[in-house]
Every structure is written in C-alpha cells, then in structure tokens.
Amino acid sequence: MFLQGYGPLLLNGTWQTVKLAVLSLAFAFVLGLLGAAAKLSKNRFSHGAGTVYTTLVRGVPDLVLMLLLFYSIQIWLNNLTDLLGWDQIDIDPFVAGVAVLGFIYGAYFTETFRGAFLAVPRGQLEAGSAYGMTGWQVFTRIMFPQMMRFALPGIGNNWQVMVKATALVSIIGLADVVKASQDAGKGTLRFFFFTLFAGAIYLVITTVSNFVLMYLEKRYSTGVRKADL
Amino acid sequence: MIEIIQEYWRNYLYTDGYRLTGVVITLWLLVVSIGLGFCLSIPLSVARVSKKKWLAGLVWLYTYIFRGTPLYVQLLLCYTGLYSLEIIRNHELTNAFFRDGMHCTLLAFTLNTCAYTTEIFAGAIRSTSHGEVEAARAYGMSPFTMYWRVILPSALRRALPLYSNEVILMLHATTVAFTATVPDILKVARDANSATYRSFESFGLAALIYCAVSFVLVAAFRRAEKRWLGHLAVRTR
Numbered sequence: 001m002f003l004q005g006y007g008p009l010l011l012n013g014t015w016q017t018v019k020l021a022v023l024s025l026a027f028a029f030v031l032g033l034l035g036a037a038a039k040l041s042k043n044r045f046s047h048g049a050g051t052v053y054t055t056l057v058r059g060v061p062d063l064v065l066m067l068l069l070f071y072s073i074q075i076w077l078n079n080l081t082d083l084l085g086w087d088q089i090d091i092d093p094f095v096a097g098v099a100v101l102g103f104i105y106g107a108y109f110t111e112t113f114r115g116a117f118l119a120v121p122r123g124q125l126e127a128g129s130a131y132g133m134t135g136w137q138v139f140t141r142i143m144f145p146q147m148m149r150f151a152l153p154g155i156g157n158n159w160q161v162m163v164k165a166t167a168l169v170s171i172i173g174l175a176d177v178v179k180a181s182q183d184a185g186k187g188t189l190r191f192f193f194f195t196l197f198a199g200a201i202y203l204v205i206t207t208v209s210n211f212v213l214m215y216l217e218k219r220y221s222t223g224v225r226k227a228d229l
Numbered sequence: 230m231i232e233i234i235q236e237y238w239r240n241y242l243y244t245d246g247y248r249l250t251g252v253v254i255t256l257w258l259l260v261v262s263i264g265l266g267f268c269l270s271i272p273l274s275v276a277r278v279s280k281k282k283w284l285a286g287l288v289w290l291y292t293y294i295f296r297g298t299p300l301y302v303q304l305l306l307c308y309t310g311l312y313s314l315e316i317i318r319n320h321e322l323t324n325a326f327f328r329d330g331m332h333c334t335l336l337a338f339t340l341n342t343c344a345y346t347t348e349i350f351a352g353a354i355r356s357t358s359h360g361e362v363e364a365a366r367a368y369g370m371s372p373f374t375m376y377w378r379v380i381l382p383s384a385l386r387r388a389l390p391l392y393s394n395e396v397i398l399m400l401h402a403t404t405v406a407f408t409a410t411v412p413d414i415l416k417v418a419r420d421a422n423s424a425t426y427r428s429f430e431s432f433g434l435a436a437l438i439y440c441a442v443s444f445v446l447v448a449a450f451r452r453a454e455k456r457w458l459g460h461l462a463v464r465t466r
Contacts, residue, residue: 056440059439059440059443059444060401060436060439060440060443061400061401061402061403061404061415061439062401062404063401063404063405063415064404064415064418064432064435064436064439065436067415067418067419067422067428067432068428068429068432068433068435068436071422071428071429071432072428072429072432075426075428075429164298164299164300165299166299167299167301167302168299168301168405170301171301171405171408178299178301178302178305182305182309185309185310185313189313190313191305191309191310191312191313192306192310192311192313192314195302195305195306195309195310196306196310198302198305199294199298199299199302199303199306202297202298202299202302203294203297203298206297206298207297
C-alpha cells in the first residue's frame with residue numbers, strides 16, 4: 001500500500017495528538033476560568049498572581065517553556081525523592097505534555113475569559129442576585145452561558161493555535177503524529193511524502209474543528225439578533 | 230545561574246567563537262522572515278480581496294494550508310522532506326539551497342508568516358470605508374494609484390495592532406529553528422543544558438531573553454500605534 005505498512009503507526013500518532021490536544025484544552029479551560037477569576041478579583045494578591053502568570057507565560061515562547069518545565073520538573077522530582085529516600089519517579093511524557101500545554105494555554109484562556117466576563121452586562125448579575133440566587137447559581141446559570149458567546153471566537157482561536165502547538169511535543173519525545181511521520185520517513189526514506197501526510201492530518205483536524213466552532217457559535221448566539229443588512 | 234551566565238553569555242548573545250549564535254541569529258530569522266513576508270503579503274492580500282474568484286480562491290487556498298498546519302511540520306517538510314527528493318538533490322542550485330538549514334528555515338518561516346499577514350491585511354483592506362474608495366474613483370485614480378495612495382496607507386495602519394501580534398508570535402515561533410541546526414537562542418540553551426545538566430537555569434535564561442525581546446517589540450509597536458493610529462485613539466477627555 002502507499003503507506004507501506006506504517007498506517008497503524010500514523011493512526012496511533014494521530015490519536016495521541018487528538019487526545020493530547022483535547023485533554024490540554026480541558027486543563028487550559030479550567031486554568032483559564034480560575035485565572036480570569038483571580039485577575040478580576042479585588043484581592044490584591046490573587047490579582048497580582050494572575051497578572052504575573054499571564055504576562056510571563058505569554059511573553060515566553062511555548063517551546064522554551066515546554067523544554068524548561070519538562071526537564072526541570074523531572075530534576076526537581078528527583079531531588080525530592082532523593083531527599084525523602086524514595087525510588088525515582090519517572091514522569092510520563094504524555095502527562096507532562098498535557099500539563100505543560102495546559103499550563104501555557106491556560107494563560108491565553110485567562111485573557112479570553114477575562115474579556116468575556118467583562119462583556120457581560122452587570123445588570124444581569126444584579127438581577128440574578130435579586131432573585132435570591134447564590135453566587136454559584138449566578139455563575140452557572142447567568143454568567144457562564146452569556147460569557148461563552150463572547151469567549152467563543154477567542155476560544156476557537158486558542159484551540160487552533162493549541163492543536164498546532166501539539167506538534168512541538170514530538171521534540172520532547174512524545175509519539176504524536178509528527179514523530180510517527182518522521183519514523184515512517186526514516187524507515188522508507190520517503191520523508192517528503194510522510195511529512196506531507198502529517199500536515200494533511202493537521203489540516204483535517206483544523207478543518208473539522210472549524211465546523212464544530214461554527215456550530216457552537218450559532219448555538220451560543222441563540223436569541224441574539226443579527227443586524228439585517 | 231551566575232556560572233551559566235559567566236560561561237555562556239557570549240553564546241546566548243552573539244557568538245560561540247566560530248559563528249554567530251543566540252540573539253543575533255534569532256533576530257536575523259525574525260527580521261528576514263517578517264520583512265520578506267511583509268513584502269509578499271501586500272500583493273497577495275490585494276489578490277485575496279480581488280473580485281476575480283479564481284485569484285482570491287488561489288490565495289485563500291495558500292493561506293488556509295499554511296495557517297492550518299503547524300510551522301514545525303512546514304519546517305520539517307522544507308528541511309528533511311524536500312532534501313530527500315532526488316529532483317532537489319540532482320540540481321546544483323536547489324541542492325545548494327536546501328542543504329543549508331538556515332535557508333530552509335527562512336523559507337518555511339517566510340511562507341508561514343506571509344500566510345498569516347496576508348489574511349490580516351486582507352481583513353484590513355475589506356474594512357476600508359466605502360466613501361474613501363468612491364472618492365478615489367471620483368478623482369479618476371487608476372486601481373493601482375487608488376491602492377497605493379488611499380487604501381493601503383489606511384488599511385496598513387488599521388492592521389497595526391493585529392500585525393504586532395503576528396510579529397510577537399513569529400518571534401516565539403522562531404524557536405523551532407534549532408531542529409534544523411540553526412544556532413538560535415534555544416539551541417544555545419539546549420547546548421548549555423546538555424553540558425551542565427542545569428535545565429532550569431539554561432532554559433530559564435533563554436526564557437528571560439525571549440521575554441525581554443518580546444517586551445521591547447511590544448513597546449516599539451505601542452509607539453508606532455501612537456504615531457500612526459493617533460487619529461483612531463479613544464479621547465479620554
């Protein structure tokens with residue numbers, strides 16, 4: 001066949017890439033909500049912590065942070081286990097990849113959510129409290145659904161950037177689709193074809209997510225009238 | 230940290246004694262790819278908003294492919310991919326060009342940033358107000374004159390905030406260059422890391438340098454926006 005027996009390897013790599021991207025998205029999403037809450041809070045300490053987080057992470061290239069955290073966390077963990085007299089714990093590269101990507105893109109999500117939270121009219125929240133809702137109820141029933149409409153374009157953007165950033169994890173040794181394509185290239189000496197194939201897989205992923213995002217944007221804009229031009 | 234700085238500051242900043250490395254190489258990658266990308270993206274963005282469907286579609290296809298795939302894959306394609314083809318190796322000119330990691334990196338970076346920049350500029354051109362175009366036509370300007378004197382000067386200004394974002398992202402994207410053996414800041418950090426096993430310090434130093442360059446760029450663009458976008462600024466008083 002034209003994949004010369006490397007089909008399963010590439011399929012597995014694609015699955016790893018998708019899994020990595022989705023799990024990192026979930027992690028970054030939660031971090032982003034927490035970060036936005038911290039940046040919007042009146043507590044000076046959490047506001048400062050949120051600002052330092054977003055400024056530093058967005059000022060440093062993702063690959064540098066990835067290498068920095070990937071190597072350092074293992075060394076710190078080794079020091080800790082040495083200190084406690086335990087056996088060495090090896091960090092699973094996949095877990096490390098998810099944690100690092102989530103941590104980096106959490107900063108971008110923080111900024112997205114912060115803007116979106118600010119875009120929800122204050123009166124909506126006041127109305128919620130006036131109905132006797134608790135803070136959590138106001139958040140889940142009023143704040144979140146309205147905030148998502150403003151946040152979706154930003155979320156979509158971040159997601160697309162994140163999918164492409166997952167290609168970098170092959171540099172820290174994860175068996176994603178790029179790594180699979182390079183292994184296949186080495187085996188067959190058809191680097192051009194297999195790298196092109198990996199690129200095509202990314203193109204499929206981004207195209208599919210474009211359609212999903214279009215659907216979500218429609219879904220969260222229910223009840224908003226578009227200007228009739 | 231101090232030891233790494235003492236031993237490697239030259240490598241991080243400009244040279245390892247034999248060739249240029251570090252910040253100089255990173256900035257060279259950035260300036261060349263952004264500069265070439267800018268020059269190419271202006272005609273491409275005009276083509277992107279063209280009324281000729283096939284022309285606009287062709288440019289759309291180019292930007293869609295390059296914005297839909299990771300830069301790292303594009304670099305691999307230019308570096309290992311193209312050179313594995315016999316046609317490339319058998320011709321003297323292409324062989325000489327693609328054998329050098331630096332050339333492949335610059336090619337991949339330019340094509341990538343050009344795709345993003347084209348879409349940014351095309352968006353800005355589309356948002357030109359109708360009256361300006363009408364006025365230009367009323368003066369009897371040819372399409373070229375109209376673009377050159379009316380549409381592009383105002384569109385490029387309006388694109389400035391998004392364009393500055395793209396430049397910062399491109400600075401961050403230059404970090405993949407080390408995979409094509411280009412000795413940029415991250416390559417120096419990796420060398421320092423494998424020589425000393427001080428990962429946090431070696432990569433931390435690189436992170437600080439990138440952060441500093443980013444902040445300088447942000448400040449420069451802020452000044453540029455003040456200068457060229459002053460007429461759009463929100464009046465506070």
